[in-house]
Amino acid sequence: MKKSKKSIREIRSGGAVKRPMKKSMKDMAGTVGKAPGTLFHTGGQKTVSPVITLFSYDAASVEHRTLKTLEECRPFMGGERVLWLNIDGLHKLKLIEAAGVMFNLHPLTLEDILHTGLRPKIEDFGSYLFVVVKTLELDPESGEVGEEQLSLVIGKGFVLSFREKPGPLFNPVIARLDNPGTNVRQRGADYLSYVLTDSVVDSYFTILEQFESRIEALDEELTDSVARDALPAMYLLKKELIMLRKSVWPLREIINSIGRSRYQVIDDEETRPFFRDIYDNIVLVIETVETYRDIVIGMYDTWLALANNRMNDIMKVLTIIATVFMPLSFIAGVYGMNFHYMPELESPFGYYAVLGVMGSIFVGMILFFRTRKWF
Amino acid sequence: MKKSKKSIREIRSGGAVKRPMKKSMKDMAGTVGKAPGTLFHTGGQKTVSPVITLFSYDAASVEHRTLKTLEECRPFMGGERVLWLNIDGLHKLKLIEAAGVMFNLHPLTLEDILHTGLRPKIEDFGSYLFVVVKTLELDPESGEVGEEQLSLVIGKGFVLSFREKPGPLFNPVIARLDNPGTNVRQRGADYLSYVLTDSVVDSYFTILEQFESRIEALDEELTDSVARDALPAMYLLKKELIMLRKSVWPLREIINSIGRSRYQVIDDEETRPFFRDIYDNIVLVIETVETYRDIVIGMYDTWLALANNRMNDIMKVLTIIATVFMPLSFIAGVYGMNFHYMPELESPFGYYAVLGVMGSIFVGMILFFRTRKWF
Amino acid sequence: MKKSKKSIREIRSGGAVKRPMKKSMKDMAGTVGKAPGTLFHTGGQKTVSPVITLFSYDAASVEHRTLKTLEECRPFMGGERVLWLNIDGLHKLKLIEAAGVMFNLHPLTLEDILHTGLRPKIEDFGSYLFVVVKTLELDPESGEVGEEQLSLVIGKGFVLSFREKPGPLFNPVIARLDNPGTNVRQRGADYLSYVLTDSVVDSYFTILEQFESRIEALDEELTDSVARDALPAMYLLKKELIMLRKSVWPLREIINSIGRSRYQVIDDEETRPFFRDIYDNIVLVIETVETYRDIVIGMYDTWLALANNRMNDIMKVLTIIATVFMPLSFIAGVYGMNFHYMPELESPFGYYAVLGVMGSIFVGMILFFRTRKWF
């Protein structure tokens, strides 16, 4: 019975969303009273310096460099080749400002890149498309789910991507870029933006798979005897599904908007069908989250009903014992009274008669409970 | 009381959906980091080789063959006759790729045919219409419901259908194709696509019928005494209805889209009214699933209330017994005390007086509970 | 406590929907694998022969006949007078086919007339409008609600109505047709179709009135002592409201469609306002069903809370009794011990002192519970 005293928080092993809720509100609250257009970063102040990665490629060749200063990027701008600049680390405001000047970004875009508690959104600034999405990555060691903000600036011939910290999310994309035979090498910046978005959505399925395993484990556990441990796990699962839905839901309209609307920087014929394909996956993610939530709610109800069953069983045991022994003890009590004149006591068969009566009551009670199917 | 220890999973007799949830997520997660457009099959690797069935027919005659290689199909292409090619088994990537080249399919179409965890969808590629639906088949032996993905490519003069494994779903269609008098023989490939879709939707009703029987059985069981067994059955039913809804819901917009929009390969006058007819059936399926779900939720609530009733009954028995016998035992205890000076003990009528008092208390208690309608 | 063993099904007195659920699914499942366009009737095979009733009227005169064969109807077709042909009984396929040929109906229409498990719907075939609705009739003897399908074919100058079996639903319409002064005699076939639809919607109010009485009876019953019987009644009510909603909901769009769209056979100026009037009633029916459902859910919650109250009361009685008598019995037990050296036993006032202590404990306990307002 000790286990039941554990706090629900303690049991958060196996994959808790790393307080995305906390982050967003604290970050947003920190902007109160600040002038809009003032640049400042709302994430934690990291000590590592930002990592700038540059790709410049066409079908024939690829240039893959890690830059020390943003200025090194300038020679690659404006040519025929596709330019992808990925910046991991947002705490150097100077760097972001410089990128804003270099690529001619609107002040609101820079502000949004730095506020990491934003709702996913898409904004068309004519010469470029600005997209904010959430990446969810599973920390292989702790099993925790980390939520980060990814900002994409999709222009004619270039893609900028901004993340708070480096992560393995884009590794498969990079591998493909290094390989001359792949699709992404044959096509333009808009296709690259599709590939990056696709890798984000794909990563959601990894998270969903983990959720699925936890649901199955819970399902297995929902037996009459050990279900108690399932309660905090269900609570955590439900809460994380709520948070996940909040992250994923806005993506639906964003991707739909790219797949259906006409944006200057997205090729209508070539690239838009691919975004429509992502859209189907996003809908699948959302529907799966909703389905999981319904299933967890059903599990909770079942848990409650099973607890009810257990309570019924306990009460039955108590009632049977009390109902059988209380009358028997009473009879014993009667013949334990010290009255001077109690004729039964003197009878030589009194004792056996009473034992017989007690036996009959015992058997009668047992039969009565059997009849009512109490055990 | 032993039964209550059984896990809910064990009780899954009588028609469980064969983990469609598991399949979809594991499959999708497997594609993470893969280049879009790379072909690979996400279902299990089957050892049986794929079965290719060819139908080439017009009103006058029908050619019905099982092909060894896809090349055998070539002579039947492009003529006046309708061509239906059904491929059961998706693990031979070469075969699917060959079909893609032969019928000039978009790479995304081939990719979608192979990913068996997709959300049902429709896509218009101009020269053909690509439709993904879920088939639900009841295994006659195990009573389990198996979910498979069916991909349809509807072109001018031909229909391609891809399934993971052979099943009896299309047998009635085949029978009708072999019969020269039937409607399907008189009409084109678009009508054949309607007949195939219709047979899928029809099969849902078989599943619903099974659900209905289970609901009725539960309804019967919801009595005060045996309701305990109903709990896992309700849980399972609710979960399966959630999964079923997820499979069927997207069909609504797909079929509506065929019935209302203008697609090149669907004859507006002749065939579209038939698809509108399917639409009504899909809506009926969805509404029935929702209705069943509401009913199961109502059942669960009632179950809980009945459990409450049972608990009340048990507590009443316990309380009546304790309330009657505790005061009586106390009185017996008093006169079992060993004080040297207790005047009642010496009275010749003391014993009888106490028995009388006890009897009065007993009768009084019983009357009291009767008045309050406790039994 | 015997009552609680009754099954919920047994208690279905006073107006159960006659398994409309069963019917629809079994009927639909029966069509699996059948060629679309093949005519067969999905309702039970009745032995009574179908009843064909013909009305041919204008403002001046009315012809009211029961036909033996459909052929007798031919002389009345195509004239200036309005023709209403009502067929009760769908099991003679020949008859329905003959009507199809005679009035030039689409094969899908004939099919839909015969499938009695359809969802209510409207279809425009240009020369006629095909409407399927559900009629709900209260059997005056058993108090049960029977659901039947009514198919209406509304053409220029004629209305065909098909029902599974005869019923009193149209009697008031017939009475009005026989009366030369009524509106329906002055107007055309489209107005007759309005009158028929209106009588269907009106009949829903009769059903709702019965539901209302049941809700009020339950409301009355929701007292602390007799609420137990309310449980199965609430369950049944909720289930029937779910089924009713499923029958009525689609009518909303059907009637709205007639009231708002332009159909060839419905006079825009004269008859459409009347259908808009029906629409208001349909919405009222749907909102009332939803309201009743909310009320029943509220009742259920209240029932559960009352059961909780009862349990609290029972537990209080038990706890008071145990708390009062257990310490007292313990004291008596102590002085019932047989130790040779127990000084209290020898005191002449020991017995009275112990009785006094016991009395004080008794009074103290009672006061304690009074303070905490336990009784």
Place this chain on the structure above:
Amino acid sequence: MKKSKKSIREIRSGGAVKRPMKKSMKDMAGTVGKAPGTLFHTGGQKTVSPVITLFSYDAASVEHRTLKTLEECRPFMGGERVLWLNIDGLHKLKLIEAAGVMFNLHPLTLEDILHTGLRPKIEDFGSYLFVVVKTLELDPESGEVGEEQLSLVIGKGFVLSFREKPGPLFNPVIARLDNPGTNVRQRGADYLSYVLTDSVVDSYFTILEQFESRIEALDEELTDSVARDALPAMYLLKKELIMLRKSVWPLREIINSIGRSRYQVIDDEETRPFFRDIYDNIVLVIETVETYRDIVIGMYDTWLALANNRMNDIMKVLTIIATVFMPLSFIAGVYGMNFHYMPELESPFGYYAVLGVMGSIFVGMILFFRTRKWF
């Protein structure tokens, strides 16, 4: 514990909606089988004769009369002045018919004026606008909420209003009409219709204020000890909010329709902004009703949880008492056995040793429960 036997219905003091549910259904059911267009009144047959009040005014002067016959109204028709005719009492069909002839009303309008169980609605008949709303008035004596139907006919230069019985609702409007300086005197019939509608919506706020007081009282009552009485009050509140929503909800689209659409009889520039103002109030009423409902649901849940707490407390008392005294009584019972050879009994310190053991057990148990924070 007696209180708990009271029926919920009995406790309906302090403002019950006067069975609006009953009225609507009985009224509508009464029309079954009646020819549409037949005039008959569905409310109760009142004995008081209808009260006809006439206002004819312009900015300069006002004529305020109570008419004996409708004919007296004729001289005021068709002039430049605004005519308002208010009829309280609908049971004289002749009177309504006469008004219909005099103001050239459609038969469906007359029918709807008489059916007092209608859903609020708006209908445009070109020359006039027909609006049906529900008025809710608080009876100052009984505190009950009475629902009545108000029908408004808004024409060019005149407004007709029909109510079932007189009430104080329009008194403030009348006062303003009698005052030459007010806005309503300067403007036309459409503005008068706005003023009348506004007074209806305003009256809803009075009802909401009463609901608010009841919610606050319940909030106050939700303490651990007296919450029991809150249950029927919450049930009643929830039910009345459901009914209120049903009355108010349709108003949203009606008022929106006047404020946004172009109707012949409503001045676009002058009067429509005022209706848009009412719209905001209607939305506020609806949102408040929804909010109250959510709060009451939250209260119910909290009530249940508090009841749970109470039960826990009761069970703890019982368990502590039983756990402490059962072992003690057992020990006393052991030494009350009459075995001839029980060495402890003969020891001179046996009694004190046993008392010591009992004391230790008692203290140990108490400490144990303290540790587990049971009290």
Place this chain on the structure above:
Amino acid sequence: MKKSKKSIREIRSGGAVKRPMKKSMKDMAGTVGKAPGTLFHTGGQKTVSPVITLFSYDAASVEHRTLKTLEECRPFMGGERVLWLNIDGLHKLKLIEAAGVMFNLHPLTLEDILHTGLRPKIEDFGSYLFVVVKTLELDPESGEVGEEQLSLVIGKGFVLSFREKPGPLFNPVIARLDNPGTNVRQRGADYLSYVLTDSVVDSYFTILEQFESRIEALDEELTDSVARDALPAMYLLKKELIMLRKSVWPLREIINSIGRSRYQVIDDEETRPFFRDIYDNIVLVIETVETYRDIVIGMYDTWLALANNRMNDIMKVLTIIATVFMPLSFIAGVYGMNFHYMPELESPFGYYAVLGVMGSIFVGMILFFRTRKWF
């Protein structure tokens, strides 16, 4: 156990919304029967006189004054410079009327400024835009959330803002206005209106942060032993979230309307993108409120389940004790009977044999409960 008697209301420490519900209804109800267009203030009658603050600025200079009379404002009207007039305190009707005359406001606007229980809304009067929003401010001392109404009149070259009482909300805006380098100084009145609205929305995040802390505290508290105190906190949180949602929800359409529609006074190119930026924040606030609500509901369910666990634990203790000691006490009772002839009593090993039997029963029971995992 004393704590449980505390009323939920008493526990409202740490941030209760200051009865916004009460205010709105009482205020609105107070307008019943009043002529629309009659000016009167619905908030409490404050004794402090209103504070009028004037800002007149362009990029070069700023005039910042506290006015004694509204007339002092006149010299600043109509020029090239932006004029911001902020009035804190609405009880001087004369003042509001004078402002209405001076800036040519519609009577409905004046009425709405004074009615402080309004629903947030936007109205376009052509020459100016009228916006009503709710400000939520956290009182730093009491921790309570105060809701006030803020009315904005946005004209060409001027902004009027009306509040019930002074507050620190606009302090950051004022600071920026005093600083010549800021954006707001470079731009027009429409940008100022954006800055004011933005500061309102920003302040919501401060409230949300407080909610978040409370949710986290609750999460921490949801342990088995101390969860009891969490109940009133959850109830209060849920209620406040319901109220918050009611305040924030209408803002969504208001801000969206400014960001998407064309209003005369808002510059399409320059200022509208900023309003679209606010829109994203509003949506984030709303989604966060919904998410918090879902989490609190999940907490409540978990609380109930934990209470259930506690009850199970208590019942187990009771049942184990009773089941162990009742049979033992019975045996002791049997050998405490005073029958003259009971052979066991005379046996020298009787006592030890009985003690042995009792020990076996004790150990058997304990093992039995261990097997069933009761402890």
